Amino acid sequence: xEFQLTAEQVGLQQSVRRLLAARAxxxxxxxxxxxxxxxxxWAALNDxxxxxxxxxxxQYELTSTAIEQMLVAEELGRAVAPVxxxxxxxxxxxxxxxxxxxxxxxxxxxxxxxxxxAALPAATGGGVDVKAAAGDEGWTVDGEVAIVPGGxxxxxLLVVAHTTNGTxxxxxVELDAPGVTTTPLPAIDPTAGLAQVGFSRTPAVPVLVHxxxxxxxxxxxxxxxxxxxxSTGVAERxxxxxxxYALTRRQFGHPIGAFQAIKHKLADMLVLVENARSACYGAAxxxxxxxDAGLYVAMAKAVASESATQVAADALQIHGGIGCTFEHDIHxxxxxxxxxxLLYGDTAEHLDVIxxxxxxxxxxxxxxx
Amino acid sequence: MTEVTSTxxxxxxxxxxxxxxxxxxxxxxxxxxxxxxxPKGAEPRREFIRxxxxxxxxxxxIAIHWPAEFGxxxxxxxxxxxxxxxxxxxxxxxxxGHIGLNxxxxxxxxxxxxxxxxxxxxxxxxxEEIWCEGFSxxxxxxxxxxxxxxxxxxxxxxxxxxxKTWNTGGHYAQWMxxxxxxxxxxxxxxxxxxxxIPMDAPGVTVRPIERxxxxxxxxxxxxxxVRIPLTxxxxxxxxxxxxxxxxxxxxxxxxxxxxQIGFRRTLDKVVDLARRTGPLGRxxxxxPEVRSALARKWIASExxxxxxxxxxxxxxxxxxxxxxxxxxxAFGQEQEKQLHELAMDLSGAAGLLDRGSALAPDRxxxxxxxxxxxxxxxxxxxxxxxxxxxxxxxxxxxxxxxLTQES
Numbered sequence: 001x002e003f004q005l006t007a008e009q010v011g012l013q014q015s016v017r018r019l020l021a022a023r024a025x026x027x028x029x030x031x032x033x034x035x036x037x038x039x040x041x042w043a044a045l046n047d048x049x050x051x052x053x054x055x056x057x058x059q060y061e062l063t064s065t066a067i068e069q070m071l072v073a074e075e076l077g078r079a080v081a082p083v084x085x086x087x088x089x090x091x092x093x094x095x096x097x098x099x100x101x102x103x104x105x106x107x108x109x110x111x112x113x114x115x116x117x118a119a120l121p122a123a124t125g126g127g128v129d130v131k132a133a134a135g136d137e138g139w140t141v142d143g144e145v146a147i148v149p150g151g152x153x154x155x156x157l158l159v160v161a162h163t164t165n166g167t168x169x170x171x172x173v174e175l176d177a178p179g180v181t182t183t184p185l186p187a188i189d190p191t192a193g194l195a196q197v198g199f200s201r202t203p204a205v206p207v208l209v210h211x212x213x214x215x216x217x218x219x220x221x222x223x224x225x226x227x228x229x230x231s232t233g234v235a236e237r238x239x240x241x242x243x244x245y246a247l248t249r250r251q252f253g254h255p256i257g258a259f260q261a262i263k264h265k266l267a268d269m270l271v272l273v274e275n276a277r278s279a280c281y282g283a284a285x286x287x288x289x290x291x292d293a294g295l296y297v298a299m300a301k302a303v304a305s306e307s308a309t310q311v312a313a314d315a316l317q318i319h320g321g322i323g324c325t326f327e328h329d330i331h332x333x334x335x336x337x338x339x340x341x342l343l344y345g346d347t348a349e350h351l352d353v354i355x356x357x358x359x360x361x362x363x364x365x366x367x368x369x
Numbered sequence: 370m371t372e373v374t375s376t377x378x379x380x381x382x383x384x385x386x387x388x389x390x391x392x393x394x395x396x397x398x399x400x401x402x403x404x405x406x407x408p409k410g411a412e413p414r415r416e417f418i419r420x421x422x423x424x425x426x427x428x429x430x431i432a433i434h435w436p437a438e439f440g441x442x443x444x445x446x447x448x449x450x451x452x453x454x455x456x457x458x459x460x461x462x463x464x465x466g467h468i469g470l471n472x473x474x475x476x477x478x479x480x481x482x483x484x485x486x487x488x489x490x491x492x493x494x495x496x497e498e499i500w501c502e503g504f505s506x507x508x509x510x511x512x513x514x515x516x517x518x519x520x521x522x523x524x525x526x527x528x529x530x531x532x533k534t535w536n537t538g539g540h541y542a543q544w545m546x547x548x549x550x551x552x553x554x555x556x557x558x559x560x561x562x563x564x565x566i567p568m569d570a571p572g573v574t575v576r577p578i579e580r581x582x583x584x585x586x587x588x589x590x591x592x593x594x595v596r597i598p599l600t601x602x603x604x605x606x607x608x609x610x611x612x613x614x615x616x617x618x619x620x621x622x623x624x625x626x627x628x629q630i631g632f633r634r635t636l637d638k639v640v641d642l643a644r645r646t647g648p649l650g651r652x653x654x655x656x657p658e659v660r661s662a663l664a665r666k667w668i669a670s671e672x673x674x675x676x677x678x679x680x681x682x683x684x685x686x687x688x689x690x691x692x693x694x695x696x697x698x699a700f701g702q703e704q705e706k707q708l709h710e711l712a713m714d715l716s717g718a719a720g721l722l723d724r725g726s727a728l729a730p731d732r733x734x735x736x737x738x739x740x741x742x743x744x745x746x747x748x749x750x751x752x753x754x755x756x757x758x759x760x761x762x763x764x765x766x767x768x769x770x771x772l773t774q775e776s
Contacts (some may be wrong), residue, residue, distance in 0.1 A: 275672050
């Protein structure tokens with residue numbers, strides 16, 4: 001693995017960073033305007049091609065991989081941007097593997113800016129509570145998805161549902177279709193746009209009906225990595241804010257960053273940030289190389305989201321009293337970090353995946369003793 | 370030495386194939402099979418390694434990071450990674466005097482005179498002359514530049530007086546590279562010189578230090594009117610601090626290769642231990658807290674590797690390794706300590722049993738490791754110092770208020 005970023009990758013990182021500095025307004029997520037603001041920000045990001053990232057589409061002259069997606073996710077985390085990037089990336093991943101005729105058209109719509117979000121069971125670690133059935137007038141879905149990240153802003157949803165023969169399928173549902181109930185969910189991190197979505201005889205368009213498992217797990221792995229990468233960005237920015245504060249805030253005649261109690265905490269935070277980034281790089285390079293990345297994605301998620309929560313909490317602590325006020329921004333990072341830690345599998349779940357590979361696989365070459 | 374061309378133009382694949390073919394042809398008969406045994410005892414073992422090292426050095430397979438004209442290969446970082454991985458995979462022991470090969474050799478190559486290169490590099494390469502380090506002193510640990518061993522100039526000689534400590538291998542080394550204070554009136558960092566001292570010189574006394582794990586590998590070295598010619602000064606007289614920075618940077622730069630391989634090997638043994646039913650009838654891998662603790666250590670091993678690769682990428686784009694090395698070090702040394710503690714804890718009360726007890730898991734290896742690894746957050750810069758370095762040099766925090774007087 002060669003962890004050198006290309007000039008194009010650095011350019012992408014910088015242009016997204018600039019755009020977000022000018023446009024991202026995390027506090028808008030706490031207001032009535034949240035959905036309109038989120039959609040407007042996504043439109044601006046989509047204009048620079050973020051909706052099509054990760055796709056290999058000759059007809060659009062687009063080729064990018066999980067590495068570019070990871071870099072962008074890190075920027076979104078850094079800006080605490082209220083956009084459904086992860087859900088859209090998971091949706092494009094599913095659509096690009098779609099076997100049904102509608103997939104290509106739906107993908108074009110995403111690239112044109114229609115907010116299409118995948119409602120993956122992996123987001124909540126739960127099962128599938130939606131049923132799909134084919135009738136004379138096409139497919140319908142029934143049931144409920146309890147938590148859909150980005151669901152509060154989405155226009156189209158890709159739902160994982162059980163078909164009548166019990167196998168999973170992926171279907172597209174327009175959220176303004178009859179029989180859809182979208183309930184935005186008040187939560188610790190309004191920038192995640194969580195919603196509960198219910199279906200009652202809702203018309204749906206099939207995307208993947210047979211052998212959907214592999215596509216669903218690929219989309220889940222990608223989404224999990226991207227949440228981890230967002231956490232890395234959150235952690236990095238929270239650390240920088242805390243370091244800046246430690247240099248300017250003076251007590252006992254010195255900047256508080258001169259005291260070892262503070263500087264050692266900052267050093268620990270930097271180690272956590274770098275751990276998060278290394279873990280995400282490892283997983284992104286593995287994914288982009290088409291290799292089995294399961295363990296590396298589990299590592300990235302376990303490390304980055306836990307690190308981000310710790311770093312954001314420590315950043316708040318370094319701010320003292322002011323860190324506990326709504327007026328100061330540091331709580332935005334703590335909220336986003338905690339949200340990222342509990343979505344797409346918590347730390348314990350991902351550690352379980354690694355432990356199983358380490359401890360339950362047969363020992364290569366047979367028992368050693 | 371047959372050729373003097375660098376292998377840096379070779380692809381890593383070609384390099385690996387050449388190395389692999391060499392090892393196939395030259396490792397002793399039966400190597401890698403369970404029947405193969407290294408000789409027992411420190412001296413016979415060293416003799417065995419020296420013989421292998423001599424043959425490896427003939428074909429330039431020892432200090433591959435050295436330039437080709439000095440017997441290395443000018444190997445790229447990728448080639449060095451491939452080299453260390455392949456040697457570790459085959460269980461080839463570290464060469465004798467690796468401290469010299471990794472630290473002193475590059476320093477002599479970079480700052481030494483032609484005579485010094487001619488005289489010292491070759492015996493270092495083949496393991497005929499083993500080098501030890503004389504940096505730390507009883508009063509100069511974390512604050513290395515505060516060292517007080519004096520080097521007084523008398524004509525074309527230097528007379529050295531003082532004490533070095535935490536010296537690895539001084540009881541069998543032939544040479545020591547050391548920092549001594551040659552100008553006591555200059556500011557702390559400006560009056561030091563980098564010198565080469567023969568261990569058999571009159572006035573050199575080596576006194577063993579026994580570790581808490583009962584191992585002896587480190588020493589005090591007393592220097593009592595030890596005379597060396599001024600031709601044994603590397604780099605400018607009084608310019609030793611600058612010379613030493615090359616040495617220390619190199620230490621950090623190459624360290625992760627060895628430390629990741631070592632960590633991974635220990636982890637594999639701990640995983641193996643966890644999967645067995647212990648002498649008291651329990652199988653650690655069945656306990657949830659053990660499972661997540663081991664998963665975290667697998668992650669640590671991967672992170673050490675990934676940090677190293679990222680560090681190399683940044684070295685390759687910026688030229689020199691930066692203080693980011695301290696981040697890897699702070700993380701790696703803490704993890705090593707934790708891994709050994711986990712290994713001991715896995716076996717519960719049986720984990721307490723040491724060498725000599727029939728019930729001791731892995732013949733008492735983990736009690737030894739637990740005690741020995743206490744040093745990992747101390748040796749080569751304590752974790753507290755690493756934290757200061759990270760906060761000050763990477764994050765730009767001010768120095769401690771107490772330290773602003775002195776520098």
